[in-house]
Amino acid sequence: MAQLELVAARMASGAVDRADDTHPRRHARRYMQRGAEAVHAANPRVLVILSGLQFDNDLAFLNSRPVNLSFTGKVAFEVHWYSFFDSPEWSSGNANQVCARITAGITRRAFYLLDKGWPVILSEFGVDNRGITNDNRYYGCAAATAADLDLDWALWALQGSYYLREGVLGLDEVYGVLDWAWSRPRNATALRRVQALQRPLRGPGLAEAAPYTVLFHPVSGMCVVVRRRSPTLTQPLELGLGPCNETEAWEYSAQQQRLALRDIALLCLRAEGAGRPATLGVSCGDAMAKWSLVSDSKLHVAVNATSSAGSDGMLCLDVGADGRSVVTNPCRCLSADNSCDPQGQWFKLSGSRVKLACVNWPSHLEPMLAEGLDKRPVGAIAGDVAAMGFNCVRFTWPTFLVTNASYSNLTVAQSFQRLNLTESLAGIRVNNPGVVDLKLIDAFKASLCLFSDDTTRHAVVSSLGEHNVMVILDNHLSKPGWCCSNTDGNGFFGDALFDPDVWVDGLTKMATMFAGVPNVRGAEAVHAANPRVLVILSGLQFDNDLAFLNSRPVNLSFTGKVAFEVHWYSFSNGPEWSSGNANQACARITASITRRAFYLLDKGWPVILSEFGVDNRGVNTNDNRYYGCAAATAADLDLDWALWALQGSYYLREGVLGLDEVYGVLDWAWSRPRNATALRRVQALQRPLRGPGLAEAAPYTVLFHPVSGMCVVVRRRSPTLTLTQPLELGLGPCNETEAWEYSAQQQRLALRDIALLCLRAEGAGRPATLGVSCGDAMAKWSLVSDSKLHVAVNATSSAGSDGMLCLDVGADGRSVVTNPCRCLSADNSCDPQGQWFKLVSSTRSVVTKQTMLAQLPLKLKNWKIRSF
Incomplete structure (x- = not known):
C-alpha cells in the first residue's frame, strides 16, 4: 500500500480562496490529482491516500471542487487530529462544549466526505501517555467520534524513542506505544483503551446481525x-x-x-x-x-x-x-x-502526587558495579526492593566511570581481578553471568536495555523498571571509593580530585545515556542533555547545608523540574544525641536542619531527605535517639526520602573484603531483612499523607508514634457501645488510623467525626481512653518538652495528684497508656522515645470500620461538649 503526501499539506494557515488559478488551494487540488495519477500509473494495485491542507487538518476545499481522477475504487482521504491543534481550548473551555465545537469543525473539514461515500482515514491522532496534558480531555471525545463513525485510523506512534530528533539524541517519544527502550508498552491502560477501536463494528461482510446499539x-x-x-x-x-x-x-x-x-x-x-x-x-x-x-x-x-x-x-x-x-x-x-x-x-485521567520512598543502592565504590550481584540475581534484588515497599532506588555512580577511559574501558572481570576480588567475581559468574565480560561503562549502559543480547537484559535499572521502581542517578563522588572524609580529596569544589569541567562532562554524558528511560526519575544532570529528568541539587558540608541559597537562589533556564537534597544522620551532630537531653537535642537539631535545608519547602521547592538511616543492631545510642526525631520530622513534613541503605555487605569497602553494612536493610547475604522491626517502622513513612491528587478527605490529625512506626487507633473491645464505658486505645497500622482533631486553644483531642468522644487520661499506668467526660484536667492535652513530641495532661489537681502524665506505650508494646512524663528536664541519660507522639496532618481517606462507633445516633455524633 502506498501513500501520497503533498507539499500542499504543509501550507501555512489563514489562506483564502481567490478567483485566479494561482491560489495555493487550486495548486493543491491540481497537484493532488497529478500525484494520484502518477502513483496509479506506476502501480495500479495500490491504494492512493490523499492528504489535506493546514497540517492535514483541512479537506474542506474538496467540497466545492472534488478531485477528478481516471480511476475509481482505490482512493481514500486522510486527516490528522491532535489536541494541540486546538490548544488551549481543551483545558480553558468547558469540556462538553469544546468537544461538540471541535467535532463539528473536523466534520465540516473532513468527515463530511464519509457522507459522500469517500473513505476517510484518521491517519494521525494520539496522546501524551503520561496523562499530564490537554490530551486527557481530547481523547475521550476523539475516541467517541472514532467509534461512532467506525473510522479507519493510524495511531501516533509506535516508536518509544528516536535516533535523533530536532538535534536531541535518543529523544523520548511520550506519544509512543512502546517505552523508550522499545521493550514493552509505555502505558498498558492507554493501549487497552485504543485496542477497543481496533475491531470493526459494521461494513461490507460484517452484517452478522441486525443493527444494534453499543454503550x-x-x-x-x-x-x-x-x-x-x-x-x-x-x-x-x-x-x-x-x-x-x-x-x-x-x-x-x-x-x-x-x-x-x-x-x-x-x-x-x-x-x-x-x-x-x-x-x-x-x-x-x-x-x-x-x-x-x-x-x-x-x-x-x-x-x-x-x-x-x-x-x-x-x-x-x-x-x-x-x-x-x-x-x-x-x-x-x-x-x-x-x-x-x-x-x-465521559472520560477520566488524573494525576496524583508520587512520594519518593527510596533506598540507596551503591555503585560508586572501587569495583564500580552495583553491590550485591555476587549474592543474588539482580532481578531477585529488584523484586525485594519492591516487595519491601520502596518505590525508588537512589543509584550512585562516580564521575570517573564516564569520564576516565582507564576505568570505563575495564570489563567487570578485569575490575574485580585488579582488586583481587576473586570470590566476589565467582559469585557474579553464578548469579549474574551476563555482566562479567562487559566493560564497566557498558555494564552500566546495559541497565537501560541498550543491548539486545539476552545476557544483559536483567541489569539493574531494567530490573527495577520491571518492578515499577523509579531510579535516581546520584553522582556521588569523582574517584570511585568510599565516601567521605575531610581529607580524601574526593569532595566537590576545591578538592584535589574535583575538576568542574570534568564534572559537567560526566553529568552530561550520564544524563544523555539515560535520556528517556521511563523509570529514571532523578539525576544530578544537565538540562540540555536530557530535558526530561528531574534535576536534584546537593548542598555543602557533606550535603548538610543548603543555607547559602537563602540569599542567592539558583538561577536556571528551566522551571518545574528542580529539587534539592539534604543528608541527615546522627553522626552529623557528633555525640550530641547521646551526651545531651534527647528532647533538647531533637528541638535544637531539627531547628538547625530547618534553617539549613527544610526552609526551602516554605519557598515552594521540593526537598528530598536523600540519605538518613541507623545502625540496625540497636546498639548505637546516638542512632537510637536520633531516629524517633528524624522520623517525626519526616512524617510531619511528609518528606520524600531515600534510606541508607539497601546493601547488606560490600565487595570491598575501605580495604575490607565483604564488609558487613550494619545500616543495611538486607542482611550480609542479601537474603532477608536484617531487622524486621526497623523495616516496619520505616515502611510507615512510605505512604504519602497529602499532596496533589490526595485530597481524599478534609484535613485531619494522625497521632503518629515514630519509634514504632504505628499510629493511635481505637481498640475494638466490645460488641456494644455504652457511653458509660470508655473505649481504650492502642497502636495499629497508620493506614487504619482514626481521624483526630486537635485544638491547642481548647487543649482538646477528639475524634473529628464524633466530637462527643475525646481523649482522656485515667491515671498513671492506666490505659488512655475515649470518653464523653471532656471538661476536666484529664482531658486537656498540650505538647510539652522542647521537642513538642510529648502529648500530656497536667494531673496535679486530679485525685491521684500524678503531676504531668504523658501518652506512652504499655508493657505489651501495643496498648496506649499514660505515665509520668520522662526526660522533660536536662537529664542526659534518659530516653524519652516511647513517649514521643507526633501530631501529623493528613488528607488521605479514613478506613471505614464497622465498629461500635457506628452505633452512635447521628445527633450524638454531632454533639459538642462545652465546659461551664
Missing part, C-alpha cells in the same frame, strides 16, 4: 455489559463495564427515551438513584427509565429524576468507585464550568 465508555475502552447476578426478573440485574466484544445488543429509541435489550425488550435500563447501580428491570414506564443524550457533546446519557422520590435532578450514567460497575450520579460539567472534568461520565 461505549471511551476513556476506559470498555462497553456496558450485564453483570450475571440473578436468574429471576423480580430482582433487577446490575450492569458493569466489560470487553466490547462481549457487549449486550442494546436498542435506543430517542422518541420513547427508552434503552432496552434489543432481544429482550421486556428489560430496560433504569436509574435507581444517585450513587446507586444502574440496573436492567421490567419497570420501564417512569422517569427513572427515560433516557436522553444531554450536554453539548451528547456523551452524557441521563434521566431526569427531579420528579422522583429522591428528587436527585439530572442523573447520568457513571463509573463506580471500583472502576467497573455502572452507576448513576448527578450529571457533571453540563454548564459552562471550564474547570470541570466530566470524568467517568
Whole structure:
C-alpha cells in the first residue's frame, strides 16, 4: 500500500480562496490529482491516500471542487487530529462544549466526505501517555467520534524513542506505544483503551446481525455489559463495564427515551438513584427509565429524576468507585464550568502526587558495579526492593566511570581481578553471568536495555523498571571509593580530585545515556542533555547545608523540574544525641536542619531527605535517639526520602573484603531483612499523607508514634457501645488510623467525626481512653518538652495528684497508656522515645470500620461538649 503526501499539506494557515488559478488551494487540488495519477500509473494495485491542507487538518476545499481522477475504487482521504491543534481550548473551555465545537469543525473539514461515500482515514491522532496534558480531555471525545463513525485510523506512534530528533539524541517519544527502550508498552491502560477501536463494528461482510446499539465508555475502552447476578426478573440485574466484544445488543429509541435489550425488550435500563447501580428491570414506564443524550457533546446519557422520590435532578450514567460497575450520579460539567472534568461520565485521567520512598543502592565504590550481584540475581534484588515497599532506588555512580577511559574501558572481570576480588567475581559468574565480560561503562549502559543480547537484559535499572521502581542517578563522588572524609580529596569544589569541567562532562554524558528511560526519575544532570529528568541539587558540608541559597537562589533556564537534597544522620551532630537531653537535642537539631535545608519547602521547592538511616543492631545510642526525631520530622513534613541503605555487605569497602553494612536493610547475604522491626517502622513513612491528587478527605490529625512506626487507633473491645464505658486505645497500622482533631486553644483531642468522644487520661499506668467526660484536667492535652513530641495532661489537681502524665506505650508494646512524663528536664541519660507522639496532618481517606462507633445516633455524633 502506498501513500501520497503533498507539499500542499504543509501550507501555512489563514489562506483564502481567490478567483485566479494561482491560489495555493487550486495548486493543491491540481497537484493532488497529478500525484494520484502518477502513483496509479506506476502501480495500479495500490491504494492512493490523499492528504489535506493546514497540517492535514483541512479537506474542506474538496467540497466545492472534488478531485477528478481516471480511476475509481482505490482512493481514500486522510486527516490528522491532535489536541494541540486546538490548544488551549481543551483545558480553558468547558469540556462538553469544546468537544461538540471541535467535532463539528473536523466534520465540516473532513468527515463530511464519509457522507459522500469517500473513505476517510484518521491517519494521525494520539496522546501524551503520561496523562499530564490537554490530551486527557481530547481523547475521550476523539475516541467517541472514532467509534461512532467506525473510522479507519493510524495511531501516533509506535516508536518509544528516536535516533535523533530536532538535534536531541535518543529523544523520548511520550506519544509512543512502546517505552523508550522499545521493550514493552509505555502505558498498558492507554493501549487497552485504543485496542477497543481496533475491531470493526459494521461494513461490507460484517452484517452478522441486525443493527444494534453499543454503550461505549471511551476513556476506559470498555462497553456496558450485564453483570450475571440473578436468574429471576423480580430482582433487577446490575450492569458493569466489560470487553466490547462481549457487549449486550442494546436498542435506543430517542422518541420513547427508552434503552432496552434489543432481544429482550421486556428489560430496560433504569436509574435507581444517585450513587446507586444502574440496573436492567421490567419497570420501564417512569422517569427513572427515560433516557436522553444531554450536554453539548451528547456523551452524557441521563434521566431526569427531579420528579422522583429522591428528587436527585439530572442523573447520568457513571463509573463506580471500583472502576467497573455502572452507576448513576448527578450529571457533571453540563454548564459552562471550564474547570470541570466530566470524568467517568465521559472520560477520566488524573494525576496524583508520587512520594519518593527510596533506598540507596551503591555503585560508586572501587569495583564500580552495583553491590550485591555476587549474592543474588539482580532481578531477585529488584523484586525485594519492591516487595519491601520502596518505590525508588537512589543509584550512585562516580564521575570517573564516564569520564576516565582507564576505568570505563575495564570489563567487570578485569575490575574485580585488579582488586583481587576473586570470590566476589565467582559469585557474579553464578548469579549474574551476563555482566562479567562487559566493560564497566557498558555494564552500566546495559541497565537501560541498550543491548539486545539476552545476557544483559536483567541489569539493574531494567530490573527495577520491571518492578515499577523509579531510579535516581546520584553522582556521588569523582574517584570511585568510599565516601567521605575531610581529607580524601574526593569532595566537590576545591578538592584535589574535583575538576568542574570534568564534572559537567560526566553529568552530561550520564544524563544523555539515560535520556528517556521511563523509570529514571532523578539525576544530578544537565538540562540540555536530557530535558526530561528531574534535576536534584546537593548542598555543602557533606550535603548538610543548603543555607547559602537563602540569599542567592539558583538561577536556571528551566522551571518545574528542580529539587534539592539534604543528608541527615546522627553522626552529623557528633555525640550530641547521646551526651545531651534527647528532647533538647531533637528541638535544637531539627531547628538547625530547618534553617539549613527544610526552609526551602516554605519557598515552594521540593526537598528530598536523600540519605538518613541507623545502625540496625540497636546498639548505637546516638542512632537510637536520633531516629524517633528524624522520623517525626519526616512524617510531619511528609518528606520524600531515600534510606541508607539497601546493601547488606560490600565487595570491598575501605580495604575490607565483604564488609558487613550494619545500616543495611538486607542482611550480609542479601537474603532477608536484617531487622524486621526497623523495616516496619520505616515502611510507615512510605505512604504519602497529602499532596496533589490526595485530597481524599478534609484535613485531619494522625497521632503518629515514630519509634514504632504505628499510629493511635481505637481498640475494638466490645460488641456494644455504652457511653458509660470508655473505649481504650492502642497502636495499629497508620493506614487504619482514626481521624483526630486537635485544638491547642481548647487543649482538646477528639475524634473529628464524633466530637462527643475525646481523649482522656485515667491515671498513671492506666490505659488512655475515649470518653464523653471532656471538661476536666484529664482531658486537656498540650505538647510539652522542647521537642513538642510529648502529648500530656497536667494531673496535679486530679485525685491521684500524678503531676504531668504523658501518652506512652504499655508493657505489651501495643496498648496506649499514660505515665509520668520522662526526660522533660536536662537529664542526659534518659530516653524519652516511647513517649514521643507526633501530631501529623493528613488528607488521605479514613478506613471505614464497622465498629461500635457506628452505633452512635447521628445527633450524638454531632454533639459538642462545652465546659461551664
